Amino acid sequence: MTKLRMVMHRVAGLLAAGLLASGGAAVAQDNPHDPMEGFNRAMFAVNEGLDKVAIKPVAQAYEFVTPLPVRAGVGDFFSNIADIRNTLNNSLQGKFADAASDLGRLLINSTVGIFGLFDVASELGLEKHDEDFGQTLAVWGWDDSSFLFWPVVGPRTVRDTGGLVVDIYSDPTWYTLNKSVAARNSLVALPFVDVRASLLPADKVVEEAALDKYAYIRDAYLQRRQNQIFDGRPPRLEDVMD
Amino acid sequence: MMKKLIALLFATFFASLALAQEAPDALVKRVTEEVLEIVRKDRDIQNGNTSRILELVDAKVIPNFNFPHMTALALGKDWRKATPAQQKQLTAEFQTLLVRTYSNALTSYKNQRVIYKQFKMKDGETDVLVRTEVDEPGRKPVQLDYSLEKLDAGWKVYDVNVAGISLVTNYREQFAQEVRSGGIDGLIQSLAAKNKSLEGNLAKAAGK
Numbered sequence: 001m002t003k004l005r006m007v008m009h010r011v012a013g014l015l016a017a018g019l020l021a022s023g024g025a026a027v028a029q030d031n032p033h034d035p036m037e038g039f040n041r042a043m044f045a046v047n048e049g050l051d052k053v054a055i056k057p058v059a060q061a062y063e064f065v066t067p068l069p070v071r072a073g074v075g076d077f078f079s080n081i082a083d084i085r086n087t088l089n090n091s092l093q094g095k096f097a098d099a100a101s102d103l104g105r106l107l108i109n110s111t112v113g114i115f116g117l118f119d120v121a122s123e124l125g126l127e128k129h130d131e132d133f134g135q136t137l138a139v140w141g142w143d144d145s146s147f148l149f150w151p152v153v154g155p156r157t158v159r160d161t162g163g164l165v166v167d168i169y170s171d172p173t174w175y176t177l178n179k180s181v182a183a184r185n186s187l188v189a190l191p192f193v194d195v196r197a198s199l200l201p202a203d204k205v206v207e208e209a210a211l212d213k214y215a216y217i218r219d220a221y222l223q224r225r226q227n228q229i230f231d232g233r234p235p236r237l238e239d240v241m242d
Numbered sequence: 243m244m245k246k247l248i249a250l251l252f253a254t255f256f257a258s259l260a261l262a263q264e265a266p267d268a269l270v271k272r273v274t275e276e277v278l279e280i281v282r283k284d285r286d287i288q289n290g291n292t293s294r295i296l297e298l299v300d301a302k303v304i305p306n307f308n309f310p311h312m313t314a315l316a317l318g319k320d321w322r323k324a325t326p327a328q329q330k331q332l333t334a335e336f337q338t339l340l341v342r343t344y345s346n347a348l349t350s351y352k353n354q355r356v357i358y359k360q361f362k363m364k365d366g367e368t369d370v371l372v373r374t375e376v377d378e379p380g381r382k383p384v385q386l387d388y389s390l391e392k393l394d395a396g397w398k399v400y401d402v403n404v405a406g407i408s409l410v411t412n413y414r415e416q417f418a419q420e421v422r423s424g425g426i427d428g429l430i431q432s433l434a435a436k437n438k439s440l441e442g443n444l445a446k447a448a449g450k
Binding site for chain 2: 030031068072075079198201204208210211212215216218219220223224226227228232234237238239240
C-alpha cells in the first residue's frame with residue numbers, strides 16, 4: 001500500500017514537472033508534423049518516468065513469470081482477435097482479397113488453432129495484414145496528421161488516436177466481460193503489456209542510437225505508420241545522391 | 243613460367259569479376275549467414291565482448307556498405323551545404339555511431355531465423371530492395387529490408403529498414419535540428435560527443 005502511494009506521488013510529481021517543462025519548452029517549432037512539440041516533449045518526459053517506475057517493471061515481470069510458450073499463446077490469441085479488426089478495415093479500404101484472407105485466418109485460427117492460441121493460418125501460408133482504423137482514415141484521405149505523445153499509450157497522431165478509440169470499441173474483448181470492469185480492463189491492457197515486453201530488447205538500442213530520444217521515437221513512429229499505410233511500399237524520401 | 247603467371251592473373255581477374263557480379267540478394271544472404279554462423283559459435287560474442295563483435299562487423303559487414311551515401315541520405319539537403327572535408331568527418335562519425343549501436347544487437351542473437359523473401363530484378367537495374375524477415379519463436383516476425391545500389395565495386399547497401407523504419411532516414415529530423423542550431427560543425431560535434439559517451443559506457447562495462 002505504501003509502495004503504491006509512493007509510486008502515485010512520484011507520478012504526480014512527474015506530471016507537474018512535465019507540465020512546467022511544456023510551458024518552458026514551447027519555443028520555435030519548425031517541424032510541420034509536430035506542431036505541439038512542447039506539449040509532446042513534456043508528455044514524453046512523463047511517460048519516461050512512468051515507464052521507469054511502473055510500465056517497464058510490469059513488462060519485465062510479465063516476461064519473467066510467463067514461460068515462452070504462454071507468451072507466444074497470448075500473442076497469438078490477441079493477434080487472432082485483431083484479425084476481426086484487420087478484416088473490417090481491409091474491407092473499408094476496398095482491399096477485398098486481403099479481407100477475405102484475414103477472414104480465412106480468423107476462421108482457421110479460431111477452430112484448428114484452438115481459440116487463436118496457435119497461428120495455424122500463417123503456417124498454411126495465409127499472410128497477416130495489420131490494418132487498423134487509423135490506417136483506414138489515412139486511406140480515406142486523412143493522410144497527414146499532427147503527432148501526439150500520450151503517457152502509457154505512447155506515440156500516436158491525432159488521426160491514430162481517434163483510430164485507436166474506434167479499434168478498442170470494435171474489439172469484442174471490450175464486450176465479452178461487461179459484468180466485470182476490472183477483468184475487462186485487464187484484458188484490454190494485456191496486449192499493451194505484451195507489446196511493451198516485446199520492445200524490451202530495443203530499449204538499449206534506442207538509448208544508444210538516438211541523439212535526441214524523443215525525436216528518434218517520434219520519427220520512427222511516423223515512418224512505421226507511413227510504411228503500414230502504404231502496405232510496405234511507402235514513397236521514398238529525397239536522396240541527394242540520386 | 244610467364245604463361246602460368248598470365249593465366250593466374252587472368253584467373254584472379256575473372257574471379258574478382260564474378261564476385262563483383264554476385265547478385266544483391268545472394269550477397270545479403272551470404273553475408274547474413276556467414277555472420278550468424280560465426281555468432282552462433284563464438285562464446286565471446288554471445289557474452290557481449292564488444293571488441294570481438296566490432297572485429298567481426300569490420301571484416302564481414304562494413305565492406306558491403308556505402309557509408310557516404312548513407313550519411314548523405316540521413317542529412318538530405320544539408321549534405322550539399324557541407325564541404326568535402328565536413329562530409330568526410332560526418333561520414334566517419336555516423337559510421338561509428340551506426341556500427342557501435344547496431345553491432346551490439348548481435349549479442350542478443352539467440353535462435354532467430356532469417357527468411358529471405360522472393361527477389362526479382364529487372365535487367366540493368368542498379369537500385370534494388372532485398373527483403374528479409376527475422377522470425378523468433380513467440381514474437382511477431384520482424385521485417386528487415388536492405389536497399390542496395392550497384393557501384394563499380396559491386397552491390398553496396400545504402401539503407402537498412404527494420405519494421406518499416408529506415409535506420410538512416412530516421413536521423414534526418416535530428417540532424418536537421420542540430421544543423422539549424424549549430425551548423426554542420428555543430429552536428430559533427432554532437433555526433434562526436436555521442437560516440438565518445440558510448441565509448442565511455444563501453445569502457446565502464448569492460449571495467450566491471
